[in-house]
Amino acid sequence: MSGDAGEALLNDAEKARSRRFVTAVLQQRFVAARSRVRALLGAYLGRDPRGLAFVENEFGKPRLADRPDVHFSLSHSQDRALLAVSEGLEIGADLEGVRSVDHLGLARRYFHRNEVAAIERHADPQQAFFRIWTLKEAVVKALGTGLLIPLDEFEVSIEAAQPRMVTPPPGASAAWWLYLAPGDYCRALAAPAEGEVGLIQRTV
Numbered sequence: 001m002s003g004d005a006g007e008a009l010l011n012d013a014e015k016a017r018s019r020r021f022v023t024a025v026l027q028q029r030f031v032a033a034r035s036r037v038r039a040l041l042g043a044y045l046g047r048d049p050r051g052l053a054f055v056e057n058e059f060g061k062p063r064l065a066d067r068p069d070v071h072f073s074l075s076h077s078q079d080r081a082l083l084a085v086s087e088g089l090e091i092g093a094d095l096e097g098v099r100s101v102d103h104l105g106l107a108r109r110y111f112h113r114n115e116v117a118a119i120e121r122h123a124d125p126q127q128a129f130f131r132i133w134t135l136k137e138a139v140v141k142a143l144g145t146g147l148l149i150p151l152d153e154f155e156v157s158i159e160a161a162q163p164r165m166v167t168p169p170p171g172a173s174a175a176w177w178l179y180l181a182p183g184d185y186c187r188a189l190a191a192p193a194e195g196e197v198g199l200i201q202r203t204v
Contacts, residue, residue, distance in 0.1 A: 006035035009049050033081050037074055040083055040204070045070070061144035073141050077185060084189055089197070092142030092190045094134040098183075103129035111136070112155040114166070127182060131158045134188035135178055139165075142190045143172060163188075 007015060014034055021027040035049075042049030045067070053065040064070050072085045073093040084093035103126050107116045115132050122128035135156045140149060155167040156178065165176035173192035179199065181187040191197055 006031045009035040009038045059146040090142050092138040094137035094188045098130050110151045112152050130186045134186040138188040138190035
């Protein structure tokens with residue numbers, strides 16, 4: 001949702017924030033993503049999306065002001081976006097378009113040494129990098145602490161069909177549910193939970 005229809009769902013602070021982006025493309029993406037979040041959350045809760053009020057924690061993670069039990073996480077890459085919504089369970093989502101980057105250099109700088117080794121021996125090191133990257137970003141978003149926790153202080157594994165947490169972030173839950181959908185765009189979800197988590201996927 002973009003243009004006038006999307007902007008009509010935003011509050012004054014969000015409209016002002018959109019105007020601070022330096023290019024029209026970035027502004028349009030912000031309006032589209034934020035209005036879509038409002039529309040989807042409004043539909044989920046059966047409420048007018050224009051009336052939703054958000055608050056942020058000290059690290060900037062948003063939450064509904066009057067529904068602290070409803071958690072959500074938004075990520076966007078180029079012209080695509082991913083929104084995860086959960087009741088009662090903290091959730092983190094990350095979306096990354098697979099592209100040419102210095103994957104080994106970045107991994108060696110930021111990732112756990114075992115993750116670097118897994119990338120080096122993978123048949124497609126670049127794909128492996130983005131799988132691990134999105135999982136780690138989703139974990140950080142679920143914690144809601146930004147990059148306060150260095151990415152090399154916890155370890156995820158992509159060696160089995162189902163990704164898993166090997167070493168959890170310091171001070172975080174020991175049990176994690178991780179979900180990964182690889183491809184041209186890698187999608188990852190993370191939640192501090194034991195066992196399986198029910199997942200409903202929709203394309204809008």
